[in-house]
Amino acid sequence: MKTRVLKIVFTITLATTLIACNDDDTPSPYQLPEISNKGIKLPYSVLKTTNNNVEVRNGGFGSAATAHPTNQGEFYALTDRGANIKFGSDKIFPTPNYTPRIGHFKLNTDGSIEMVREILFKNPAGNNISGRPNPEGYGATGETAYAEDQTTTLDDDKYGLDSEGLVAMKDGSFWVSDEYGPHIVHFDANGKQIERLSPKGIAGETGDRKLPAVFKTRWANRGMEGLAITPDEKTLVGIMQSTxxxxxxxxxxxxxxxxxxxxxxxTGTTKQYLHKQEKAKNSNSEIVALSNTEFLIVERDGAFTKDTDKNLVQKHIYKIDISNATDVSDADDTLNGKLVNGKTIEQCTWTELANAGIVPATKTLAVDLIAELGDYPHDKLEGIWLINPTTIGVINDDDFAVWTGDNSATNQKYISKTETSENIDGNTLYIVNF
Structure with missing residues (x-):
């Protein structure tokens, strides 16, 4: 389907009102400002500067995005667990006490973005959580968290989240999915935990409402990457990043x-459906509801266009429909889920699944970001803000502007793995029609 980029001129100034009123006090329709195909950068602050002069930024607002449920022109964006660096199979946390959070942002009429506030996540007692891994039995991924000295181990956090999916409810509360458990957590308007949903068999704090046990077998760090709410606000819909x-x-x-x-x-009732990715080990990084059965999803690779032939890089948004897809729930809710001829679903080929009568969600390409923008320079397309029935804003995860360097050092993240002096990756909003 051909889409159209909204053309704009970009300026940076703080702004004013988004919705004008007529003489009869009836709100005028919301008008998007013009935004260039190079996008608008979100504001950030610096959390710390390392000994080798690397900025760890706050930042990080790109793991998910969602529309403000009532205020046009406003959106929420989500951070994940905080800056983290690969250290073998473990992680180094340059800012170990960082609290995952939601940013409330406003797109002004002049094309600038301002932050309205931050909402930090808290445990049921009202204390800030961290992004450090969960302990064994609470959704652990097997990772050990280290301080930047690479020798000091950090405490686990049973309320810790690697937050990746976000829903904003009309009552002011939020639902957030993550990559540890995976968990889905309900927070009040101030970020305090109300309820925590985890796969059956994982310790929880809030009773018997559970996700299916099979989700315990998630690929570590590729958990429930996207979360949506149906327009009637009755059903949460989560999508796993990978197999x-x-x-x-x-x-x-x-x-x-x-x-x-x-x-x-x-009711706490769950159902499960399958989605077929375009390429093995792609990432499903976002989902947003268009109806009770139709959704937009991000499916992407992890490549930069500066490092790879643009024609081979995938930053796609698909429209999917689950109305005719097969529910693959396991009535007994066992760890390995529904079996097909004695094999788990993931042990089967698509041909075997089809022969067993299992139909995945249908999908059609809605937007190819690289084709529509001319380039999409970021590696991690992860957030969709549904602005109106034909228009979306998309945001990238900038990893707090850091990534792993030699010897597990904290290096500045650029929009290329070979870049060394400019173009630091940053959260950037792009707007396209679908």
Whole structure:
């Protein structure tokens, strides 16, 4: 489907009102400002500067995005667990006490973006959580958290979140999905935990409402990357970033098999559907509802266009429909889920699944960001703000402007793995029609 980029001129000034009123006090329709195909950078502050002069930024508002449920021209964006650096199979946390959070942003009429406020996540007692891993039994990924000295181990946090999916409710509360458990957590308007949903068999704090046990087999760091709410606000819809390791990584037959889960907020009932990725080990990084059965999703690779032939880089948004997809729930809610001829779903090929009558969600390409913008220079397309029925804003995860360098050092993140002096990656909003 051909889409159209909204053309604009970009200026930076703080601004004013988004919705004008007529003489009869009736709000005028919201008018988007013009925004160039190079996008608008979100504001940030500096959390710390390392000994080798690397800025760790706050920043990080790109793991998810969602529309403000009532205020046109405003959106929320989500951080993940905070700056983290690969350290073998473990992680170094340059800012170990960082609290994952939501940023409330406003797109002004002059094309600038301002932050309205931050909402920090808190445990049921009202204390700030961290992004450090969960302990064993609470959704642990097997990672050990280290301080920047690479020798000091950091405490686990049973309320810790690697937050990746975000829903804003009309009552002011939020639902957030993550990559540890994976968990889905309900927070009040001030960020205090109300309820925590985890796969069956993971310790929780809020009773018997659970996600299916099979989600415990998630690929570590590729958990529930996207979360949506249906327009009637009755059903949460989560999408896993990648294939479950079910029963193990070695036994996965096809790494394009990914799962969607729905959760009825009133009854706690769940259903599961399959999504077929375009390429093995792609990332499903966002989901937003268009109706109770139709959704936009991000499906992307992790490449930069500065490092790779643009024609081979994938930053796609698809429209999917689950109305005719097969519910692959397991009535007994076992760890390995529904079996097909004695095999887990992830042990099957798509042909075997089709022969068993299992139909995935349908999908059609809605936007190819590189084709529509001329370039999309970031590696991690992760947030969709649904502005109106035909227009979306998309945001990238900038990893707090840092990434792993030699010897697990904290290096500045640029929009290329070979860049050394400019173009620091930053959260940037682009607007396109679909």
């Amino acid at each position: 479950l390791y079910n029963p193990s990584k070695a036994e996965v037959a096809d790494f394009t098999i990914t799962r969607i889960v729905t959760f009825d907020i009133e």
